[in-house]
Amino acid sequence: MSETPLLDELEKGRWPSFVTEMKRMAAVKPYSKNILLQLERSYVERVTHWKHGGIVGVRGYGGGVIGRYSDLPPEVMQTPEVHTLRVAQPAGWFYSTKALRKLCDVWEKHGSGFINLHGSTGDIILLGAQTASLQPCFEDLISIGFDLGGSGGDVRTLSCCGGPAFCQWSCIDTLDIYHELTMELQDEIHRPRFPYKFKIKIAGCPNDCVAALARADLAIIGTWRDSIKIDQEAVREYAKKGVNIAAVAARCPPQALEWDGKELRVIPEDCTRCMKCLSALPKAILPGDDRGVSILLGGKATILQGAFLGWVIVPFMKADKPYRELKELTRKILDWWDENAKTRERVGELVYRVGMRNFLKAIGQPPAPQMVYAPRANPYYFWSPEELEEVK
């Protein structure tokens, strides 16, 4: 008789099964088997069996390890410590197999052998290690070139799209910005001292393949200020092959494209960089040359007051190496949030509470119509004393 009849049901079907993967480890590691058996018990009772995390970690860091203890009695769960390590992924989730194999060796030695590639924030998740294994595991990780990511009230592990490594639309060097910002913020990532979490994501173009807009407190999204570049020869080539260019033009939301049967013209000041025509005619249309980033603030899921989508706080900023302006802005925002937020208040909620007016002043950014869909429709706005002095 199987010890995991309910989980066995999840080995049926065509999709590869995580249960099969867990069983492979359970077959060789009693520790991993205990975790599997506890999971089966949750399936039977329809309830989780973890307690709130205790404080565990590695020397010198405050984050990167999530403490986990079983709530089952010791005779049922002999190894109640099942902590999780968050390991910062290389930019864009690119790996050499050499690096991945070393990671597997370290993890097989110190932990359950269960891995997520990757967690929702982006880290490699090493799922299940006992307290005594954490420090040696960390030191071995460091020795093979990996480091922990963030957890708790800190800057969380960043993430970015693959950008210039394979995508013609990337307007910025996403991988390098990821790496440079991550190195700049090592202390903020590893030692929680902030009111809550702070997520930063970097996408190379408005397609936003890392969903930064919806998920990051600070979304850095590549864009351009001049005009899309159209290769007329390639457009005609598409037309010859039967692609309906008039329909592509008709689908441009702000009606910025005109097709006269020979030439596809753009009205650059009307283009909102929605990427639709670039996606429809990838061989013919590319982003412009005056490239940089739009920065949006405040994206987050529902907890507490509701989900927020990031909104524009900097319509355009250049983002060339060494990214000084970008780094300075990030620090200004972090400091302001740190000083003003209540416990567990995300930066978007703070701005919502105190107003964009105060936020923009604090970070020294000028207000711009690009920041709103429409100006306010109520008459309740504030004047600062300095502004009234000016009038006098």
Place this chain on the structure above:
Amino acid sequence: MSGEKKYITDIGPPHYREMVHPVLMKNYGKWRYHEYVAPGIIKHVSMNGDEVYMVRAAIPKIVSVYFVRELCDIADKYSDGYVKFTSRHNVEFIVTDKNKLDGLLRELRERGWPVGGTGRSLKAIIHTQGWVHCHTAIIDAPGLAKALYDELYDYFVRDDLPGKLKIAIACCLNMCGAVHCSDLAFVGMHRKPPVVNDDIVSRLCEIPTLVASCPTAAIRPAPEKKSVIVNEERCMYCGNCYTVCPGMFIHNPKYDCLSMWVGGNAVAGGPPEFSRLAIPYLPNNPPRWPECVQAAKKVIDAWIKNAKKGERIGDWIKRIGWERFFTLTEIPFTDKHIDDFIFSLPTFRTTTQFKWR
């Protein structure tokens, strides 16, 4: 110094220069265009004519080190010892030699790793940790994901849906995924207020933090007990208090359930949209959650049947209207569907112009 090993910290992640396939590095920032070759295969062409094929395969969310080593074996054989993972947790093999494509596809097929997820297809389901890791998990997201995948498998390996289909699952309202902006999403929900354990609250929890954690101000201090009191009528079961304090026990398998959400997206081409409530209650029924799978199937079938080419679920609903959505899917509309939380007003219809069904 002498002989003593230095304690090293803060080295950050491995540098991408060491991790990116050399051919991608050689053409870094010099890509010209891409082309969909077949479901799961995208060809990227650089300005100097180099071609690479990115082959996308799905992997389970929880894998073993053995699995990762197998993945490395495949990559050594077919993509020169380099791989990439995607923002939706697929693996991509980077094939520079076109002649190796068939062998790679055969090997992936033999191992049962689905190849697909490009273009107008089901994308990898973004889901959270569930009962294997999290103390606030109401459902097991990996299990539900597996059950959904088995049912929707064909939509991953084909690319002829009306539009992309992005599904997300969160096992509690903390929603550690993009659930709030997905075409279709499931979220684990409580339906009863927390039960206060005064002993634990007084010993382990900071009362002001706990009181402040409640979005509806349902928690009051009870100084005489060094604990708190919950005003049960105000509580909307978000579980936030339990996240900050173990004494606010909120799990209740008898009443806990799932909810289904539809129509969100987070892409370019228009402002992003939140997912909206479609079904307020679905039973928490492991190991395969058949009611949830069927509910998803029903909405997806209605969408496939009625949507125009290019429309994602949210686009389709926007065109036909929510009234028609509830008619077509035969999902009952309830008082739960009408927002009464903080930002509800903009969802109220302020015109006489609507459809009857």
